[in-house]
Amino acid sequence: HLGLAFFLQVHGIQFMEFSEVENQDDYYSTEAGCIHTQDQQGVHVMYEEALSDLKELEAELLLVASHYIEKERGHKVGSQPKSGQDWGWAHAGVDRFAVLYDIWTWEAALLENKRQLLDNYFEAYQHTLDPEERFALAQVMTDIVHRRPRFDLSHPYFVKACREECTCLRLHLQLVRGILTQQIERQREYVQRIWREDHLDNSNTFGLPLNIVCKQLISINNSCPASKNIYLLEFHPSLSLVALIPKALEHLFQEACHAYRPTSASGLASLERHVLQLALGLWLTPATPEACYSAQLQKDLFSAKVMGDPFLVGEIGLLAFKSAADEGRKQGQDSHVLLLEMFSKLLELLTLRHRLIEMSLESAHLARLYKELAWEMGFEEFHLDLRPVHFEFASHRDRADQPPPVFITSLLEDGARVDSRYSPTALVLAISEVDDNQIGKFSFYTKEAILKLLLHSGVENMQVTLACQAAQKNALMVAVQQVYFYHTPQGSCPANVEVSLHDREARGMSSLPPANVRL
Structure with missing residues (x-):
C-alpha cells in the first residue's frame, strides 16, 4: 500500500538518486495464508503506515457493525430506555462477538481476493519497461488496494455486500488471469516463430523482440504464479496493456448504469457482477469477426502468412528497391533517395493494411449489432444491405406519382414497394460499392501481389479503400448509437444484456415495429 502510493509520487529512478535515503530490500513471504514482512536481517516487521491503516480499518468496521446492530428488529428509533427494559433497548440479545467475527472474516476474504488480483x-508490472505504462499499472493496483464494499445501509446485514464485492474481485481475477495467459502464449509462439534458425544470422536480428532462453522456469510471486511460470530471461512488455482492462470495465459499467439505472448500492454491485460475467464470457472466448467476410478476402487481407513475417517483408522491400533502382539509374536518380522512398511506401502499406483490418473488424461487430436492432424494429437482415438505386438503372413502375409511405409498417405490409431484398452470404468491404475491379482489387497473400502494390499505385488505392471503410464504419456507428439513444432494455434484470438474433427468433418476437416509428 505504502510502496504503491509512494511510487505514484516519485518515479523509481528518481528515488534511487536521493542520497539521504538508505535503500533496503525487504522480503515478503506467505505462510498459512498470511503475508509476512522481513527486513534485510530476517526480522519480522510491520510498517508504521500499515499499523495506521489497520487502526482506520478497525474504526470503519466498528462503525459498520454498530449500524447493523442498531438495525436489530427490537430497536425503535426515538425510544428511550425505561426502568427494567434497558436490556432490550441496548440490544443485549445481539451476539456482538458473532458480528465482529463475521465482519473480520469477510474483511479477511476481501483482502485475500485483493491480494490475488494484485x-x-x-506480474504484468514486472514485464513492463515503459515508465508511463508502469505508472498506469501502479495506479490500477492502488485503486484495487483502496476498493471497499458497497454497503447498503437499508439491508438487515452486511454479509451480502461483502459477498458481492468478493465475487466481483474473483471475476475480475479470472478475466485478468485469462488475458495474461493467452497473451503470454501468443507472444511465445510469435517469438519462437521469428527466431527460427533458418531465418537468422548475425546481421538481421536488429529490431526483433528479445529471444526466450528456455532453461529455467521461475515464479515472480513468492507464493505461487498468478498466471503461469515464465523463464528467467523471458520478458513480454505487451502485458502492460492489461492496465486498459479496468478502463474498459468502467466504461461498460457506466453504459450499463445509464441503461438500467440502479437505485441502490446493492443494485450497483449486482450490475457490476453481471458486467464482469458478460466480459468474462466474451473476452476470453473472443469471436472471429473476420469469418463474416468471404474466404477469398480472409486470405487476401487478414492472412498473416507474409505480412506477419518481418523477414519476408524485408525481402519484399529489397526486391522492390532493386526493381525501382534499375529504372532509377536510367533516369539518374539517387539510390539513397530511392531506398528511403521505397521503404517509406512499405511502412505506409503496412500501416494501411493494419488500419483496414481494424476498420473491417469494427464494421463486422457494428453490422451484427445493426441486424439485431433492425430485427427489434421490425426489419429483416436485408435492411443492412439496402442501397439507393441509380436513376438510370431503376425499373419503370406505374403510379409513380404516389407519395412514399410515411410509416415503416406501410412499407413492410406492401412488399411490392421494395425493389430487392438482397442479403449477401458474407460481408464485403465498402470499396466494393464504388469500385471492385481496380481500386478494390488487392492481395497481401503472396510476395508477388505485395510487390505489385508497391511498384504501382497500390498505396494510393489502399488509402481510398481505407477511407471508404472508415466512412462505412462511421455510418454504422451513428446508426447504432441513434437507436441505442432511444432504446429501452427489455426487463429489469441485467442478465438479459446479451441477447442474440437467434434468441429473438426462437422467442417469436414480433417483426412489426411500433406504429409511430417514421422512416
Missing part, C-alpha cells in the same frame, strides 16, 4: 497486475 499478484496478476504485479
Whole structure:
C-alpha cells in the first residue's frame, strides 16, 4: 500500500538518486495464508503506515457493525430506555462477538481476493519497461488496494455486500488471469516463430523482440504464479496493456448504469457482477469477426502468412528497391533517395493494411449489432444491405406519382414497394460499392501481389479503400448509437444484456415495429 502510493509520487529512478535515503530490500513471504514482512536481517516487521491503516480499518468496521446492530428488529428509533427494559433497548440479545467475527472474516476474504488480483497486475508490472505504462499499472493496483464494499445501509446485514464485492474481485481475477495467459502464449509462439534458425544470422536480428532462453522456469510471486511460470530471461512488455482492462470495465459499467439505472448500492454491485460475467464470457472466448467476410478476402487481407513475417517483408522491400533502382539509374536518380522512398511506401502499406483490418473488424461487430436492432424494429437482415438505386438503372413502375409511405409498417405490409431484398452470404468491404475491379482489387497473400502494390499505385488505392471503410464504419456507428439513444432494455434484470438474433427468433418476437416509428 505504502510502496504503491509512494511510487505514484516519485518515479523509481528518481528515488534511487536521493542520497539521504538508505535503500533496503525487504522480503515478503506467505505462510498459512498470511503475508509476512522481513527486513534485510530476517526480522519480522510491520510498517508504521500499515499499523495506521489497520487502526482506520478497525474504526470503519466498528462503525459498520454498530449500524447493523442498531438495525436489530427490537430497536425503535426515538425510544428511550425505561426502568427494567434497558436490556432490550441496548440490544443485549445481539451476539456482538458473532458480528465482529463475521465482519473480520469477510474483511479477511476481501483482502485475500485483493491480494490475488494484485499478484496478476504485479506480474504484468514486472514485464513492463515503459515508465508511463508502469505508472498506469501502479495506479490500477492502488485503486484495487483502496476498493471497499458497497454497503447498503437499508439491508438487515452486511454479509451480502461483502459477498458481492468478493465475487466481483474473483471475476475480475479470472478475466485478468485469462488475458495474461493467452497473451503470454501468443507472444511465445510469435517469438519462437521469428527466431527460427533458418531465418537468422548475425546481421538481421536488429529490431526483433528479445529471444526466450528456455532453461529455467521461475515464479515472480513468492507464493505461487498468478498466471503461469515464465523463464528467467523471458520478458513480454505487451502485458502492460492489461492496465486498459479496468478502463474498459468502467466504461461498460457506466453504459450499463445509464441503461438500467440502479437505485441502490446493492443494485450497483449486482450490475457490476453481471458486467464482469458478460466480459468474462466474451473476452476470453473472443469471436472471429473476420469469418463474416468471404474466404477469398480472409486470405487476401487478414492472412498473416507474409505480412506477419518481418523477414519476408524485408525481402519484399529489397526486391522492390532493386526493381525501382534499375529504372532509377536510367533516369539518374539517387539510390539513397530511392531506398528511403521505397521503404517509406512499405511502412505506409503496412500501416494501411493494419488500419483496414481494424476498420473491417469494427464494421463486422457494428453490422451484427445493426441486424439485431433492425430485427427489434421490425426489419429483416436485408435492411443492412439496402442501397439507393441509380436513376438510370431503376425499373419503370406505374403510379409513380404516389407519395412514399410515411410509416415503416406501410412499407413492410406492401412488399411490392421494395425493389430487392438482397442479403449477401458474407460481408464485403465498402470499396466494393464504388469500385471492385481496380481500386478494390488487392492481395497481401503472396510476395508477388505485395510487390505489385508497391511498384504501382497500390498505396494510393489502399488509402481510398481505407477511407471508404472508415466512412462505412462511421455510418454504422451513428446508426447504432441513434437507436441505442432511444432504446429501452427489455426487463429489469441485467442478465438479459446479451441477447442474440437467434434468441429473438426462437422467442417469436414480433417483426412489426411500433406504429409511430417514421422512416
